Amino acid sequence: MDPLAPLLDLAEVAPAFASAREAVDAAHKHRALRRHGGQVAAEASLRAAVASAALEGNTYDLEEVRGGTVTDPVVQGALRVAESLPGLVDLWPRAPRQVLAKLHVLAARGVVHDHELGRLIGGAERIDALAGLVAGNETTPPMLLAAIVHAELITLRPFAGPAGVVARAAARLTLTARGFDPRGLVGVEAGHLAREPEYVGSAGAYATGTPDGVRSWLRHYAAAITAGAEEIRVIGDGVLAAV
Known part of the structure; x- marks a missing residue:
């Protein structure tokens, strides 16, 4: 039995996920x-x-980061994680x-003290439960698990x-490992950023643990996936135009 399956029965969640899946497939x-x-994947x-x-x-212009002039440790950490x-x-x-x-x-090298790197500062029980949910799970639909x-x-x-x-890297790994996005092309992060107020608000709603709060987050996540799929098209068009 999939413990997360009932979440797909929340109002409007299943249709939102189906639409996002179609966008990614396209x-x-x-x-x-x-x-x-390879070029599309690198740009994504x-x-x-x-x-x-x-x-x-830690907001910086994409071209500045591409040019290697941004030394912000959080940006550098995000780049290391992506690589x-x-x-x-x-x-x-x-x-x-x-x-x-x-x-x-x-992610945190140069941001936190070395003795804090890779160490939990709280929530060990929930992390254990989350790890148990991820490990060997081939039942939960990939987008829902992510x-x-x-x-x-x-x-x-x-x-x-x-x-x-x-958090965002772990979700991306889930999508890739479960075959939803095997080449790691879907820029979900860009989708979250484009809808940042909704991202923050729906995460806060999820934290309440209520069905409406969880539904709010899942609907946002589907919208971010859809926006990430659109990012593939934008990048692909740009690559073809440059050839």
């Missing part, structure tokens, strides 16, 4: 991915990192706590410093 068929998939990763840092309050994700996909469903610690080391992983980590903030970067 984006994965973009012509640019046939011959220039860069934009995701910049957006994730911005959601922590590390392909190598953590296989480990995530087998050892989620180990991966979370690794993500925090990458949404819950993200929400639990963003509301709990179990690590010091840029814990949100860790």
Whole structure:
């Protein structure tokens, strides 16, 4: 039995998820991915990192980050995290706590004291429960599992410093590891940033634990996925135009 299955019965959640799935499937068929998939993936990763840092309050121009002139430690951490994700996909469903610690080391280096890197500052029981939900879970629909992983980590903030970067990376790993977005192209972070007030508000609503609060978050997550799929089209069009 999937313990998260009842969440799909909340009003308007299943249709929102289905629509987001369709948007992602369509984006994965973009012509640019046939011959220039590596370029699209690299650009998507860069934009995701910049957006994730911005959601922590560290906002910089994309071109400045691309040019290597931004030394902000949170931005640099987000870039390190984005670069590390392909190598953590296989480990995530087998050892989620180990991966979370690794993500925090990458994200928070230069932001928090060294002795805090990779160490929980609270919420150990909920992290254990979340790890149990992730490990070996092939039942929960990937988008739903990613949404819950993200929400639990963003509301709990179990690590010091840029814990949100860790939360968003863990959600992305979930989508990739479960085959929803196997090439890691969907810029969900950009979707969250484009709807930042809703992102913050729905996360707060989720933290209340009420059905309406959880529904609010899940609907936002579907909207962010849809926006992330649109980002693939934008990047793909740009790559083709430059060829």
